[in-house]
Amino acid sequence: MWKGRFAQATADLVQQYGESISYDWRLYKHDIAGSIAHARAQVKAKLLTEEEFNQIETGLRGIEKDIDAGNFKFSIELEDIHMNIESELTTRIGAAGGKLHTARSRNDQVATDTRLYCREQVDNISEHLKDLQRSLLGKAEQYAAAFIPGYTHLQRGQPVTVGHHLLAYVEMFARDLDRLADARKRLNVSPLGSGALAGSTINLDREQIAAELGFDSITTNSMDAISDRDYIMELLFDFALIGTHLSRLSEDLILWCSSEFGFATLSDAHTTGSSLMPQKKNPDVCELTRGKTGRLYGNLVSLLTAAKGLPLTYNRDLQEDKEPLFDSIDTLLLALSVNTEMIADMQINVDTCKAAASDPLLLATDLADYLVKNGVPFRSAHELVGKAVAVSVQENTPLDELDLNKISEHYGADTKDIFNLQTALEARTNVGAPSISNVQKQIKCWTKKIN
Ligand code: ARG
Numbered sequence: 001m002w003k004g005r006f007a008q009a010t011a012d013l014v015q016q017y018g019e020s021i022s023y024d025w026r027l028y029k030h031d032i033a034g035s036i037a038h039a040r041a042q043v044k045a046k047l048l049t050e051e052e053f054n055q056i057e058t059g060l061r062g063i064e065k066d067i068d069a070g071n072f073k074f075s076i077e078l079e080d081i082h083m084n085i086e087s088e089l090t091t092r093i094g095a096a097g098g099k100l101h102t103a104r105s106r107n108d109q110v111a112t113d114t115r116l117y118c119r120e121q122v123d124n125i126s127e128h129l130k131d132l133q134r135s136l137l138g139k140a141e142q143y144a145a146a147f148i149p150g151y152t153h154l155q156r157g158q159p160v161t162v163g164h165h166l167l168a169y170v171e172m173f174a175r176d177l178d179r180l181a182d183a184r185k186r187l188n189v190s191p192l193g194s195g196a197l198a199g200s201t202i203n204l205d206r207e208q209i210a211a212e213l214g215f216d217s218i219t220t221n222s223m224d225a226i227s228d229r230d231y232i233m234e235l236l237f238d239f240a241l242i243g244t245h246l247s248r249l250s251e252d253l254i255l256w257c258s259s260e261f262g263f264a265t266l267s268d269a270h271t272t273g274s275s276l277m278p279q280k281k282n283p284d285v286c287e288l289t290r291g292k293t294g295r296l297y298g299n300l301v302s303l304l305t306a307a308k309g310l311p312l313t314y315n316r317d318l319q320e321d322k323e324p325l326f327d328s329i330d331t332l333l334l335a336l337s338v339n340t341e342m343i344a345d346m347q348i349n350v351d352t353c354k355a356a357a358s359d360p361l362l363l364a365t366d367l368a369d370y371l372v373k374n375g376v377p378f379r380s381a382h383e384l385v386g387k388a389v390a391v392s393v394q395e396n397t398p399l400d401e402l403d404l405n406k407i408s409e410h411y412g413a414d415t416k417d418i419f420n421l422q423t424a425l426e427a428r429t430n431v432g433a434p435s436i437s438n439v440q441k442q443i444k445c446w447t448k449k450i451n
Contacts, residue, residue, distance in 0.1 A: 034192060108191050194219060243293035
């Protein structure tokens with residue numbers, strides 16, 4: 001494409017080093033859509049005749065079909081998707097193909113393609129996130145009233161329900177959806193017309209091009225538009241955080257599926273065996289999700305690092321934006337799909353969960369609250385209950401079987417009622433707390449929001 005200035009052909013190693021077609025071919029639909037919009041604006045500017053436009057559009061649609069069908073031969077001599085398509089177009093339609101690149105550079109072209117691709121994938125990932133939320137909601141509904149201990153420091157804290165626990169993840173993913181929608185607004189801006197870095201002396205209707213491509217607006221500084229990769233970094237951060245949430249969910253499930261906890265059972269279809277130990281049923285999906293989160297972080301840091309020392313405007317370093325982006329999207333889509341399926345098939349071992357949640361120590365805070373309601377200041381109540389717990393541990397007697405009145409006269413005859421798990425949970429009615437009716441309300445609320 002630049003043969004005019006060069007006396008030597010590009011070295012083979014440079015071609016290998018610099019090609020991006022092996023991965024940026026996936027931008028072909030976006031590249032073609034961008035080219036058609038660009039060509040239409042050239043008709044308006046009287047740079048192309050209708051006839052030439054039709055040749056270009058038909059040629060590009062033909063190329064798109066061939067790529068769809070796997071019948072297109074990409075070549076690394078043509079470096080990237082932009083040159084592969086343009087060169088093939090000119091081979092197919094002749095002279096009109098050579099006019100397409102007027103008032104355009106690969107710099108604004110790649111920025112346009114990547115934004116279109118990101119927009120499409122934000123929508124795709126958002127749908128996958130909603131599927132995962134639906135799967136979690138299904139389980140939350142099924143186990144809305146199943147007691148389970150809630151933990152801090154991985155030590156049993158207070159009773160909650162499985163429904164409440166799973167809804168915590170629905171909330172996290174809702175924030176992720178919000179973040180993606182917000183990032184989408186910032187990325188849905190058309191850089192086409194920014195040229196190589198300084199726009200063009202040929203005026204095309206940028207607004208028309210943007211509208212055809214579904215952009216909300218156009219960029220207003222050509223230098224920034226060419227070098228801006230903020231929207232990719234932002235998405236990579238959003239993806240990394242989704243990874244964090246998935247990884248925490250995975251960790252919970254790994255614990256729940258251990259013999260030590262025994263709270264949950266994953267289906268055979270979503271676990272794997274051991275080649276040596278016949279008894280094993282391993283939560284590999286959870287472990288892989290936890291592990292792959294590392295790649296999501298790595299991809300973010302890799303692009304931040306690649307961009308941090310770049311002078312304005314385009315530098316070839318920016319070609320390094322695509323592999324991390326594509327890898328994060330592929331990794332995340334698969335992680336979301338497999339987790340959605342796995343959770344839908346997961347069983348909660350309700351009795352084991354309830355037995356663990358029935359430890360009376362989990363209601364020690366409720367006992368202190370009881371004292372507070374009887375006029376004892378919370379700090380003193382905390383100490384009194386602490387003493388009771390110490391006696392329970394020393395005498396190896398469950399807290400609910402102690403004669404608490406011996407410890408303090410503030411413990412009345414109704415103290416025993418505190419240790420009813422059902423009542424204790426039902427008492428947690430303030431907004432956000434895990435009473436079963438709250439959990440059911442939340443499930444309804446989320447179900448409405450997601451559908
Ligand atoms: N394949 C290139 C990229 O992804 C396209 C832009 C090339 N521009 C250039 N001036 N060499 O960044």
